[in-house]
Amino acid sequence: MSSSIVLQSLRSDLDPIHQSLLENDQNLRNLAEDYLQDLLINDELLSTDHFTTTNSPKKSIIEEIAELDSQKFQINQELSSITDSNKDLIIDVNNDINEIHGNLTNDYVNSIESLLKSLNIDHTHIQHVSNKYEKILSNMDSILDILELPVLCRLFILQGNYQESLEISTFIKSLIIRFPKIKIFKVINSSIEVELNKMFNGLIKLLNTNLKQSNLFKIFQILNKLETNSNNDQFLHSIFLNSRFKLINNEISSLKPILKFNKVTYLKRYLETYREYLYSSLSLYYSIFKNNIKVILVNQFVTSLIHQLCKEMELYFPKIEGDNDDNQNNDGLILQLIYINKSLASFQFEFEPLILLNLCYQNELFTEDDWVRNLSKTKRK
Incomplete structure (x- = not known):
């Protein structure tokens, strides 16, 4: 019966020729049903064992169940034997536990x-x-987070996230104010201060390089928020001017190899560097500090640089020997000195008397007429 049902369901998948043969030929139909019946009652096809290519004899489910029962019985026997042999120990342990x-x-x-x-x-x-x-x-997780603040502060500084490191410092100081009796907050704050001092020294070194204006502004915003040992009104002003002084001297030092080839070229590059960096330094200073200008500090900064310039001119300014080329070189250097003086005048600093005193009257590198003649060239322009 089941084979006829299977045959009926499979017939629809056959081609029309074979379908008609099954309908018309009763012998063929009986053979097909017998074949399906053999398949349905085949033990190997109905077995749930995994397929294997080995020739080992297969066990039936009943045999496997019998084996498992036998193993279970053996294990129970072993456990019973162990328990029986150690029953005194078990009793003693149980009594001790109860006691x-x-x-x-x-x-x-x-x-x-x-x-x-x-x-x-x-x-x-x-x-x-x-x-x-x-x-x-x-609250152990929160406590561990607070204890890790110095390490987190150091990571922020290494990544250049200076603002975040300052926020950590502000946070721990607020905890000290709220809980003044808890000493661990003061210990953590001391560790953070050590990291901030390292950051401060790193930023100072960074100021000695030729930074963009936007980066300088950011650095001074950070420095302005830091609590330093010299927390006075002139501290940041001194830091800025000192860093720019070092920067200009570093740029001048890089020009020294030119002296081996041509002293006039060296002086021209020297004066160009002075004119560029001195003007940019003063511009940045006035932009950063705006209405809080320390005139005396700025005057000392510029005066020191002008004295250095005069000494360098004394060493390498070419002597006039009647050669037109020498006259032109000297006029070119004097013109650059005039332009430097004019750039300083835009910041209300007048250094023409100091330059003339050192180079014209004392050392006589050029005459007053040379200065006036070249000054008239700038006025015509």
Whole structure:
């Protein structure tokens, strides 16, 4: 019956010729049903065992169940034997456990209470301390986060995230104000201050390089928020002017190899560097500090550089020997000196008398007429 049902369902998948043969030829139909019946009752096809290519004999499910029952029986026998041979030990251990449990639940509590009474210790105080430590343990993640603040501050500084490191410092200081009796906050703050001092020194070194104006502004915003040992009104002004002084001298030092080839070329490049960096330094200073200008500090900064310039001119300014080329070179150098003086005049600094005193009147590198003649060239322009 089942084979005829399977045949009926499979017939629809056959081509029309074979379908008509099955309908008309009863012998063919009987052969097909017998074949399907053999398939349906085949033990190997109905077996749930995994397919294998080996020739080992297969076990039926009943045989496997019997084997598992036999193994279980053997294990139970072994456990029974072990238990029976160690029954005295098991009994002793069970008695010890019951005794310990009784001591912990009854005798221990009574002993603690009697001890507290003998020491005159308030039980409520002990409970309060216990609750306090429980609160600490329940907030352990937050405590660990606070303890890791110095390391986090250092990572921010290494990544150049200076603002975030300052926020960490502000946060720990707020905790010190809120909880002045907790010493660990002060210890953490000291570690953070060490990292901020390293950041401060790194920023100072960075100022000695030729930075863009936007980067200079950012650095001074950070420095302005830092608490330093020399926290006075002139501190940041001195830092800026000192860093620019070093920058200009570093740029001048890079020109020294030119002296081996041509002194006039060296002086021209020297004066060009002075004119460019001196003007840009003063521009940045006035942009950063705006209405808080320290005129005396700026005057000292410029005066020191002008004295250096005059000494360099004394060493390498070409002597006039009647050669037209020498006259042209000298006029070119004098013109650059005039332009430097004019750039300084835009910041209300007048250094023409100092330049003339050193180079014209004292050392006589050129005459006053040379200066006036070249000054008239700039006015015509």
